[in-house]
Amino acid sequence: MPQKREMHVVYSLGDRIFRRIVTAGALTSLIVLALIGLFLFARGAEIFRDMGFKFITGVKWTAGSEDGTAAAEFSIGPMLVGTIIVSFIALIVALPLSIAGALFIEFYSSQRLKRLLISLLDLAAAIPSIFFGLWGIQVFSSMAERWSYLLNSYMGWFPLFSNEMQVFGRSPFVAGLVLAAMIAPIITSISREVYSRTPRELVDSCYALGGTRWGAIRAVVLPFGRSGVLGGAMLGLGRALGETVAVYLILNLVFAYNFNILEAQGGNIASLIATRFGEATAYELKGLLAAGFVLFLLTLTVNMIATSVVQRTSKDRS
Amino acid sequence: MSRIETELKTSKENGTTMNEMTTSGASTAVTERPLGLETRGVHAWFGSHHVLSDINLQFPERSVTGLIGPSGCGKSTFLRMLNRMHEFIPSAAMAGEVLMNGNDIYAPEIDAAAMRLKIGMVFQKPNPFPAMTIRENVLSGIKLANLKVSNHDDIVEKCLSRAGLWKEVKDRLDASGGSLSGGQQQRLCIARSLAVEPTILLMDEPCSALDPGSTLRIEETIHELAEKITVVIVTHNMQQASRVSNYCAFFLSDGGPGVLVEADATRKMFTNPTDTRTADYVQGKFG
Numbered sequence: 001m002p003q004k005r006e007m008h009v010v011y012s013l014g015d016r017i018f019r020r021i022v023t024a025g026a027l028t029s030l031i032v033l034a035l036i037g038l039f040l041f042a043r044g045a046e047i048f049r050d051m052g053f054k055f056i057t058g059v060k061w062t063a064g065s066e067d068g069t070a071a072a073e074f075s076i077g078p079m080l081v082g083t084i085i086v087s088f089i090a091l092i093v094a095l096p097l098s099i100a101g102a103l104f105i106e107f108y109s110s111q112r113l114k115r116l117l118i119s120l121l122d123l124a125a126a127i128p129s130i131f132f133g134l135w136g137i138q139v140f141s142s143m144a145e146r147w148s149y150l151l152n153s154y155m156g157w158f159p160l161f162s163n164e165m166q167v168f169g170r171s172p173f174v175a176g177l178v179l180a181a182m183i184a185p186i187i188t189s190i191s192r193e194v195y196s197r198t199p200r201e202l203v204d205s206c207y208a209l210g211g212t213r214w215g216a217i218r219a220v221v222l223p224f225g226r227s228g229v230l231g232g233a234m235l236g237l238g239r240a241l242g243e244t245v246a247v248y249l250i251l252n253l254v255f256a257y258n259f260n261i262l263e264a265q266g267g268n269i270a271s272l273i274a275t276r277f278g279e280a281t282a283y284e285l286k287g288l289l290a291a292g293f294v295l296f297l298l299t300l301t302v303n304m305i306a307t308s309v310v311q312r313t314s315k316d317r318s
Numbered sequence: 319m320s321r322i323e324t325e326l327k328t329s330k331e332n333g334t335t336m337n338e339m340t341t342s343g344a345s346t347a348v349t350e351r352p353l354g355l356e357t358r359g360v361h362a363w364f365g366s367h368h369v370l371s372d373i374n375l376q377f378p379e380r381s382v383t384g385l386i387g388p389s390g391c392g393k394s395t396f397l398r399m400l401n402r403m404h405e406f407i408p409s410a411a412m413a414g415e416v417l418m419n420g421n422d423i424y425a426p427e428i429d430a431a432a433m434r435l436k437i438g439m440v441f442q443k444p445n446p447f448p449a450m451t452i453r454e455n456v457l458s459g460i461k462l463a464n465l466k467v468s469n470h471d472d473i474v475e476k477c478l479s480r481a482g483l484w485k486e487v488k489d490r491l492d493a494s495g496g497s498l499s500g501g502q503q504q505r506l507c508i509a510r511s512l513a514v515e516p517t518i519l520l521m522d523e524p525c526s527a528l529d530p531g532s533t534l535r536i537e538e539t540i541h542e543l544a545e546k547i548t549v550v551i552v553t554h555n556m557q558q559a560s561r562v563s564n565y566c567a568f569f570l571s572d573g574g575p576g577v578l579v580e581a582d583a584t585r586k587m588f589t590n591p592t593d594t595r596t597a598d599y600v601q602g603k604f605g
Contacts (some may be wrong), residue, residue, distance in 0.1 A: 210435035
């Protein structure tokens with residue numbers, strides 16, 4: 001056997017410089033991410049040490065008394081659960097709407113309407129969340145209260161929809177719907193983009209086989225777009241998980257586990273941080289940063305799961 | 319005349335006599351054989367771009383008609399008009415009539431999807447549905463059109479056999495369609511088209527992406543298909559046109575919209591065409 005030769009590639013100066021620049025770009029985002037995580041962890045470490053695992057599961061958030069007779073105790077159980085509940089309500093509502101909207105734009109609307117809708121969508125995706133919060137509390141919540149009431153009247157036997165107080169505003173349900181409106185444009189936009197890349201000849205084949213438009217969508221477009229739509233949904237979910245100001249404006253922040261989504265109490269980690277940050281003692285601030293670290297890990301995990309799911313399903317396809 | 323009769327015998331169509339096809343202007347190909355498909359005064363546009371002008375052509379039943387001509391002459395557009403695939407392109411427009419058994423397929427009361435069950439199509443690039451197995455691919459048309467059939471296994475075997483693929487895949491029907499070679503994929507696409515039992519099959523350069531061996535195999539398949547159904551095939555390959563088709567139609571565009579120069583029995587088109595441009599093209603002088 002001949003000896004394998006080593007293959008040397010000589011890059012030109014321009015190539016080497018450009019390579020440095022793009023490498024630096026890629027590393028910067030990684031470094032920033034790592035630094036944020038590190039900062040949150042370092043600042044919250046004392047709380048993690050004092051509270052242990054109870055920080056995640058406990059239900060008490062109290063700064064204690066100034067004379068030290070009552071100990072400060074920080075844990076984020078209800079807020080963590082609240083974060084997940086509100087985000088999933090948003091996702092469950094937004095996803096079907098977004099898929100339907102994307103299919104309409106791509107396959108049913110006229111060319112002119114399509115162009116209009118695409119630019120409107122991109123515009124809607126860029127609306128700052130404070131406007132969604134204001135719209136939610138000023139305009140939308142009276143409508144959502146009515147829906148909540150109906151949901152409770154007919155489905156109230158189901159624990160999720162029960163509501164003993166019969167007060168329907170400022171609930172996780174309302175907040176979830178507002179977040180749904182907020183993330184739907186992004187998910188729609190991404191889904192449409194993915195659907196528009198369905199190979200033309202596959203769609204044509206469906207038509208040539210006597211398929212209808214809906215048949216072609218079901219047989220080819222939806223399977224083709226699945227992983228991309230999932231990616232879009234996860235991006236939306238990530239945004240909903242970290243949403244602060246809209247939730248802060250709408251939800252009635254109450255520090256207790258609440259699984260009755262129509263009741264006027266709830267919260268999420270981001271809004272907890274926003275609420276408490278201004279008046280926090282030094283020790284409480286550490287608690288807030290620890291909470292931030294948990295949220296950081298949560299969004300990171302969601303994104304990692306999303307990436308792996310997207311990669312797996314797109315591998316299945318090829 | 320005797321020439322054409324001999325040709326018909328070789329394609330197992332004996333018993334039918336046929337007149338020498340007459341050519342008058344752009345209107346051509348009149349035979350005594352029943353017509354599978356006929357176009358009258360067909361024009362096509364993309365936006366304001368006029369791509370086909372006044373095509374009058376007839377496709378005798380159970381024969382293979384080749385559409386030939388240089389790139390950009392509108393033959394693929396013409397093919398796509400024969401089962402209304404043309405209309406999926408935004409800004410596409412047409413004029414004239416396409417008659418199947420004497421009925422205009424562009425008539426307002428026609429259900430285009432149902433019509434395409436009768437006029438199937440095979441595309442240039444092999445394109446089995448990637449998310450489906452071989453078996454599901456064959457049955458996809460039946461599922462798409464909601465046809466009620468019970469003997470799925472028989473259909474799969476019959477269609478794959480007719481497409482000349484059964485022996486190669488019978489032991490792995492549950493493998494993905496994408497696991498096949500290019501030539502096999504194209505035969506799978508033919509099998510898929512046959513499952514809904516079309517009476518006419520349109521093929522848009524079905525072999526242009528394939529190796530010579532697969533091409534030969536598909537040409538055999540086309541010969542066998544023509545015993546039962548009408549085939550219209552667009553091809554760039556003159557040898558292929560002469561090998562597989564009974565009739566040929568030559569399209570040409572000299573800057574303006576594409577026109578039909580000549581249509582006749584393939585043997586005549588290749589040996590003694592009426593128009594000198596046809597002669598030049600089939601001899602490879604341009605195109």
